[in-house]
Amino acid sequence: MFFLLQLPNSTNGVNKVKKLSFKKIENRLLGLKPVSNRLEIKKVNNKIIIDDSFNSNIKGFENAIEVLMSYKANKVVITPGIMECGKKASEINYKVGVLLGKANCDIFIIKNMNSKYIIKGLIDCNNDRYKVYDYFKDCYDIAINNYDVILIENDISDV
Numbered sequence: 001m002f003f004l005l006q007l008p009n010s011t012n013g014v015n016k017v018k019k020l021s022f023k024k025i026e027n028r029l030l031g032l033k034p035v036s037n038r039l040e041i042k043k044v045n046n047k048i049i050i051d052d053s054f055n056s057n058i059k060g061f062e063n064a065i066e067v068l069m070s071y072k073a074n075k076v077v078i079t080p081g082i083m084e085c086g087k088k089a090s091e092i093n094y095k096v097g098v099l100l101g102k103a104n105c106d107i108f109i110i111k112n113m114n115s116k117y118i119i120k121g122l123i124d125c126n127n128d129r130y131k132v133y134d135y136f137k138d139c140y141d142i143a144i145n146n147y148d149v150i151l152i153e154n155d156i157s158d159v
Helices: 002-018 022-030 058-069 086-102 115-124 136-146
Strands: 040-044 047-052 075-079 106-110 130-133 149-153
Touching: 047 058, 058 075, 058 086, 058 149, 075 086, 075 136, 086 115, 106 115, 106 136, 115 130, 130 136, 136 149
Parallel strands: 047 149, 075 106, 075 149, 106 130
Antiparallel strands: 040 047
């Protein structure tokens, strides 16, 4: 669990207030169950799926990519971008494209009104490792058969 890297720094305050040992805090944290579709790591057919399909913002997207990049394997991101952005949709999804453009992985974009902004960010990063699909199921089937680690990122209704 990635949060354990920061555990020594985070427990000092809890330790002082609650008088709990580092080991007791660690054991309780290790017993926590992940929330479904929120950076949830699953194993399917010997593949690792990082399911962050519930919702996202630019910082959450960045964190999910960091988790994906921690794996030394053949990786892909499946995303429609960040959906409910209102007037900032173009700006936010361009940033998504730039984040993805700097990542060392393939990108499957689920076609929607934000796709062109993501693609612009990718192109501005000289990244051509993307494909656009009409439906999640189409790209998921390809991903599960060809990649070791799959990040499913944001607002995918048919997961």
